[in-house]
Amino acid sequence: MSHxxxxxxxxxxxxxxxxxxxxxxxxxxxxxxEFTTTNLCNMRCSHxxxxxxxxxxxxxxxPMKLILQRLDEIPTLRTISxxxxxxxxxxxxxxxxxxxxxxxxxxxxxxxxxxxxLTLPLDRYLDIAEYIDVMHISHNWGTRDTFANIGFGAMxxxxxxxxxxxxxxxxxxxxxxxxxxxxxxxxxxxxxxxxQPHLEKIHHExxxxxxxxxHEIHPMYPADFASQLEVLSLRExxxxxxxxxxxxxxxxxxxxxxxxxxxxxxxxxxxQLLSKLQSAPNVxxxxxxxxxxxxxxxxxxxxxxxxxxxxxxxxxxxxQSDKLTDVFNQWLNSxxxxxxxxxxxxxKCLGPNLLVKNxxxxxxxxxxxxxxxxxxxxxxxx
Numbered sequence: 001m002s003h004x005x006x007x008x009x010x011x012x013x014x015x016x017x018x019x020x021x022x023x024x025x026x027x028x029x030x031x032x033x034e035f036t037t038t039n040l041c042n043m044r045c046s047h048x049x050x051x052x053x054x055x056x057x058x059x060x061x062x063p064m065k066l067i068l069q070r071l072d073e074i075p076t077l078r079t080i081s082x083x084x085x086x087x088x089x090x091x092x093x094x095x096x097x098x099x100x101x102x103x104x105x106x107x108x109x110x111x112x113x114x115x116x117x118l119t120l121p122l123d124r125y126l127d128i129a130e131y132i133d134v135m136h137i138s139h140n141w142g143t144r145d146t147f148a149n150i151g152f153g154a155m156x157x158x159x160x161x162x163x164x165x166x167x168x169x170x171x172x173x174x175x176x177x178x179x180x181x182x183x184x185x186x187x188x189x190x191x192x193x194x195x196q197p198h199l200e201k202i203h204h205e206x207x208x209x210x211x212x213x214x215h216e217i218h219p220m221y222p223a224d225f226a227s228q229l230e231v232l233s234l235r236e237x238x239x240x241x242x243x244x245x246x247x248x249x250x251x252x253x254x255x256x257x258x259x260x261x262x263x264x265x266x267x268x269x270x271x272q273l274l275s276k277l278q279s280a281p282n283v284x285x286x287x288x289x290x291x292x293x294x295x296x297x298x299x300x301x302x303x304x305x306x307x308x309x310x311x312x313x314x315x316x317x318x319x320q321s322d323k324l325t326d327v328f329n330q331w332l333n334s335x336x337x338x339x340x341x342x343x344x345x346x347x348k349c350l351g352p353n354l355l356v357k358n359x360x361x362x363x364x365x366x367x368x369x370x371x372x373x374x375x376x377x378x379x380x381x382x
């Protein structure tokens with residue numbers, strides 16, 4: 001079976017943009033499945049969404065035949081994301097889970113993102129390089145001490161400082177080498193009290209030392225797993241983004257995701273900042289796929305969650321009993337999804353996700369805002 005050719009990732013082609021579903025299908029659809037492929041990791045980051053669930057040994061996985069069958073049943077599938085734990089930590093997991101998934105995607109012409117800390121031996125990454133469209137790394141390290149403390153913040157028995165520093169160097173050199181080899185490496189930085197003072201330094205490292213193709217900026221939202229990291233206020237987030245736009249490298253793609261800034265709020269500073277973001281060269285604003293076009297599947301249990309909303313929704317189904325398309329439609333029709341599922345064609349905006357709304361706009365009814373925007377711009381409701 002020959003593989004289907006894909007257009008390369010670029011500022012004009014971000015397959016994880018949820019609005020592509022509106023453009024192509026006229027409505028939200030299941031276009032992205034995220035797989036938790038391991039519970040193992042060599043780090044224990046304080047900001048990690050699954051840090052508290054990590055284990056020392058992986059259980060047996062469900063048959064890959066079932067997992068691939070569930071993917072076959074999704075006609076609108078555009079992307080898959082491989083996450084963990086650290087997907088490249090266990091050679092057994094790479095052999096039995098990761099490789100079958102990424103080879104399946106390669107043959108079907110589906111884009112693949114791998115979420116890795118990039119601290120493992122380079123040859124592991126080179127071995128799968130041809131199958132990976134985006135190598136995604138979290139880079140929240142304002143200083144090396146931050147890496148040593150926050151990167152292992154949830155670990156009971158700490159490795160020696162020298163060992164931690166070796167991993168830091170390995171991450172930088174791996175990113176640099178893979179980028180030089182032509183891999184699309186995207187570094188994500190979360191805006192919080194820890195990263196804010198060091199954003200310029202982090203950006204410089206991402207662009208010049210690691211040679212990443214893209215720097216992603218996402219505000220950090222409050223969650224149990226990151227309770228010791230302080231979130232920024234709405235005002236601080238906006239001013240931080242404003243100044244970052246002035247100090248960044250304009251030749252590197254900068255992607256802003258899950259921003260708590262919306263045209264329908266009517267705030268004057270918001271409008272100025274949105275305008276600045278939209279007119280800046282090599283800058284994109286991504287509608288978040290979480291809750292709109294993505295589900296997460298655990299390869300061990302088959303449990304399905306709505307990505308990043310697990311705290312609110314819990315497990316909503318299991319692939320051993322249900323098709324993922326049915327699960328997704330069930331989620332879209334739920335009252336929780338309906339409450340945030342708004343769409344403004346004028347600005348190609350799909351509104352806030354649940355975390356954004358709960359944090360910054362708990363009293364705002366975005367369905368009402370949607371109606372007002374449709375009336376203002378004489379748009380036809382979908």
